[in-house]
């Protein structure tokens with residue numbers, strides 16, 4: 132596929148682009164200040180900032196190109212309808228790592244057996260939003276006002292613990308992203324399945340993993 136990649140030189144972008152190219156995709160990197168020209172591309176991918184993502188997505192959709200978005204800390208709002216009206220797809224996932232999606236699935240299963248849970252999410256200090264999109268999505272799945280604690284420190288990549296407390300027992304479900312290449316698995320899967328999705332907005336890698 133020919134892929135326009137917003138934020139190709141960022142930390143996540145550069146790791147993902149390498150894997151996309153290794154898988155045989157042709158990538159056109161679009162950086163801050165570049166024209167958002169996605170003409171001739173089969174899909175656009177965005178790993179930028181919460182402010183830039185909606186602008187980039189709208190520009191891509193206006194040019195008739197479906198989008199896969201990894202940027203967190205923004206709301207797609209009416210862009211889902213904007214995509215649907217044009218018969219295009221907007222796929223947004225707060226976490227493109229397959230292990231993190233499984234962590235959320237296992238947490239949902241555990242939630243049925245424990246009265247309370249809290250989430251600790253730990254990310255590199257450069258991460259702009261807190262709590263993380265994955266933590267918010269996990270808390271929503273578990274329900275009951277699950278509290279989230281955010282840690283931002285150098286040395287961290289992306290980590291999350293879901294701690295369940297019960298009478299005389301604790302259960303901790305933990306996922307560690309040790310390299311940003313892990314996000315490429317989910318991006319590759321989303322690109323492969325993009326055309327099979329219904330037009331409009333689809334949220335979450337879990338919708339693609341059976």
Ligand code: NAP
Pocket residue numbers: 137138139140141142143144161162163164178179180181183187200201202203204224225226227228258314
């Ligand atoms: P980063 O290193 O700061 O990279 C962001 C990149 O986007 C930078 O190269 C930046 O350029 C560029 N950029 C900024 N505005 C742009 C615009 N208008 N058009 C094109 N490019 C633009 O951050 P990161 O760690 O890679 O993370 C990027 C986003 O992805 C964050 O929201 C993060 O939370 C999210 N993320 C999501 C996942 C997931 O699995 N869903 C995984 C990792 C990261 P400059 O440096 O010149 O400003």
